[in-house]
Amino acid sequence: MQTPFPKSDLDDFGPHFGLLSRQKIELMLRRSIILPQEDVEESQLQPASLDLRLGSRAYRVRASFLPGKERTVMDQLRALVRDEDAISLEHGAVLERGCVYVIPLLEHLKLPDSISALANPKSSTGRLDIFTRLITDRSEVFDRVARAYEGPLYAEVSPRSFSVRVRKGSKLNQIRFRRLNSQQFEITDFSIGDRELREHHKDAALVDGDLNLREGLIVRVALSARAHGDVIGYRAQKHADILDVDRVGAYKLDDYWDKVFARGDNRLILDPGEFYILASHERLHIPRDLAAEMVPIDPAMGEFRVHYAGFFDPGFGAAPDKRPGARAVLEVRSHEVPFILEDGQIIGRLVYEKMAEPPQILYGEGDVSNYQGQGLKLSKHFVMG
Template identity: 50%
Template sequence: MVEQHRAGILPAQAIAALAENGGISTRRPLDDDQIQPASLDLRLGRHAWRIRASFLPGAGNTVKDRLSELALHKLDLSDGAVLETGGVYLVPLFERLRLPADVSATTNPKSSTGRLDVFTRVIADGARAFDAIPMGYEGPLYLEIAPRTFPILVRAGSRLSQVRFRRGISRLSDLELLNLQQEQRLVDSDAPDVAAGGIAMGVDLAGEAWDGLLGFRAKKHTGVVDLDKRAGLDVEDFWEPLRARGRTSLVLDPDAFYILASREAVHVPPDQAAEMVPFDPLVGEFRVHYAGFFDPGFGHAAAGGSGARAVLEVRSREVPFILEHGQTVGRLVYERMAERPTYLYGSDLGSNYQGQGLKLSKHFRPFAPGL
């Protein structure tokens, strides 16, 4: 009898089974906390290449073959190396895949990576798109890294991205979203805007929840951020706090990087996963870059949360743009899990962003808005 599998995002226990059965292989044993409730953290290998430009290998080509054309120089990550702003780097990952014929994978930056404006994308051999790994793929994975605002210190084993595995169609329809909103209140809104498979999310520029603090604007020409060191940096060495001062709008400076928060608190039930996706780019001259993925249990009361804001990583395009309080900046898409994870985000995992409000990455010390 053929074993039947439920469609959906694979949970932690299925990811562990995939690794045990050879679907995930590594050059270094998996770390104890590497498997998350619905995703697997990916680790940098021992070397990085500074490359001339971003690229996709295309059908029938390997990343290694293209490297010979594009590599400028090689860096040893064994004891750590600084990746400079404005550079593009390519790093082989410790993890390699041999996916079943009915399983695909999607990758995205980890939350802390996005909050530092570090642009990352995973590339697979033969890829025609970034961050998308087709069903049945067998081969290595590489991470493209482009620090945009701060120089970063990384080393072999550093985790900048994560992968989630999917079987079949998992995204909820508009009707399913509306029903789930009524049953479990996915966002704290009595009349959410549900369309195109997602719930609209607005930006909070009232400043009421954080003693008048609206967000943070990144400073230029700062020191280095060590990606493996927590709570070691002073916020105001890297960020300019933005305060309301009686206004509920913000003028985005061209090419500046901002950390803001969603107006709505988010709840991800244990049998669902969620992702923030961009809103229609025609609504304004700005871009919201989302690390994007919310594990099951994010903002869930039983896992130590009672709703949590989504952190927004915002950059204006080539002209200044006024962002207004409540303006829609993205949509929250929910996907069903193939089965409930054995543990949830925030449940004894040392999760950094459970119950978060307006929060910078884990690398910075706590900031007191009133000071």
């Protein structure tokens, strides 16, 4: 039985627990649980998350860090960089490929004891190979905000393939909020089990074809011409021009990416250090009462990393014919040695979590759903074709 909080705590949030929808994020803004330093833009509000905005200054640091339990992020920055060396983002600045930056965000938090938060890069950020993580004061982990946290938020940003131009207000990562009952305070795994996923699949298909579950939905990579035609992926070029993260549909594909063509043996050899955009074999649909996240199937299964930006909003993949309608785009980087991927090889899994309530506006129903119905697709910055 779920233990409710006292009426005085979150009495206008309703009786349900889980990931909070857009309408509750709007309520958090009105209640000053989320404290934006400037007015929130409509485009920041997603079905189950809030896009975070870069502030006015960036700090280039020698290496990534976490502040630890006793320090703030600014304590660490004062020891690493001089304030006069801060980079102004007021009128835009270039973040160089291979460098690490820490950037205070325009959103601060004042969470109650019953709400925690977690973050991930936006889909477009991952597809540009920009490594981005959230940092909070007195924390020993990235991308997690402890319940009852009060304070600023920071983004660690490290462009890997392209140098990028950003400015105050640019949006690279997003945050989602989880409402907990008192019995969940020590829980770390909120994913729902395979049995419940089977029941969901009976009501509305989660995937086209067979349902393959292993503590979540198994996702396989598509490398054959049957899935995408001759082009089955893209590989980032080594020495491309600077890319502005706020310019949509402004760049030619061939200026930044090399096409990867299907081979007769339906294989792809990943070169160490190269970054690839691939796509899943499966077409997916995320039901309105669930959200999902891409996680590694098993770190021991291959010499590669997949999917920086692994969050899927409720409604992703919905199609008029009620069948799952969108592939998962896979951001893949090989590690120390060349590695052979084969068509249909398991590359990750989707784990699902319950929404506290369905969003009133699902992914694909708003004005900023850039990847609904996608197949193999680069970020919104590029003209495909």
